Amino acid sequence: MASLLFSGTVLKPQIRILNATEDGVPLLCEVRDAFPEPSLEWRDSDGNVSSATEPLVSKEGKGFSVSLIATVTRTRTNRFQCVATQQEVHHRTTSEVDVPGKMFEECKPPDQVGLLAGMFVLGVFVGVFLIVVLWFIRRCKRDQHDGAAPSNNSQTNPGAPNSHVVGIREEEQSMMINMDQGAGRSTG
Structure with a gap:
């Protein structure tokens, strides 16, 4: 059937x-x-x-x-x-x-304006950071160059470590002594 x-x-x-x-x-x-x-x-x-x-x-x-x-x-x-x-x-x-x-x-893709604004702010922070780092590097190089003792000074004691640093300290000390002596005369 x-x-x-x-x-x-x-x-x-x-x-x-x-x-x-x-x-x-x-x-x-x-x-x-x-x-x-x-x-x-x-x-x-x-x-x-x-x-x-x-x-x-x-x-x-x-x-x-x-x-x-x-x-x-x-x-x-x-x-x-x-x-x-x-x-x-x-x-x-x-x-x-x-x-x-x-x-x-809920279907909308992420807010493009917010995404762009976030990327801009991040870019500004990275840019400022790079500028500060470059400035610091240039300053350190300039300080090393400006603070170096004359070449004839380094020849007098070539084996001394950091001889240019000692030279800077001596110059600063003599300037401070001269300033102190000058200040003593004006009061006396």
Whole structure:
């Protein structure tokens, strides 16, 4: 005895809103245990067909389960419709979903203005740091050059470590002695 299949059995499509991505809000449409196999498509509120992934079809018992994901972006109404059609039996059924507007705000890529401002501030800090480092290096080189003893002084004691430093200290001491003597005369 042959079993009879009831034609045109497709339940209303079930819709789920998935987690928002940078590309938009993914919507999942599923139909279970339908026979004959239905085709699914997503439409916006103006009836335009939305691009979607390839449908996933599986045979379950005597029917088919089909799922389809479309990633949608903000529209005038944010209302989308999943349409299940069984061409062989001229049957169509739909389900609708209103995607909350705040979900599309989660789709935005990182704030470009904030990113640029952060990069600018970082650039300023790096620039100031480099200027300070270069200034310090030049100052150290200048101090070494200005503070070096005359070349004939270094020849008198070539083996002495830091002979140019000793020379600086002696000059400073003699200047301080001269200043002290000058100050003593003016008070006396």
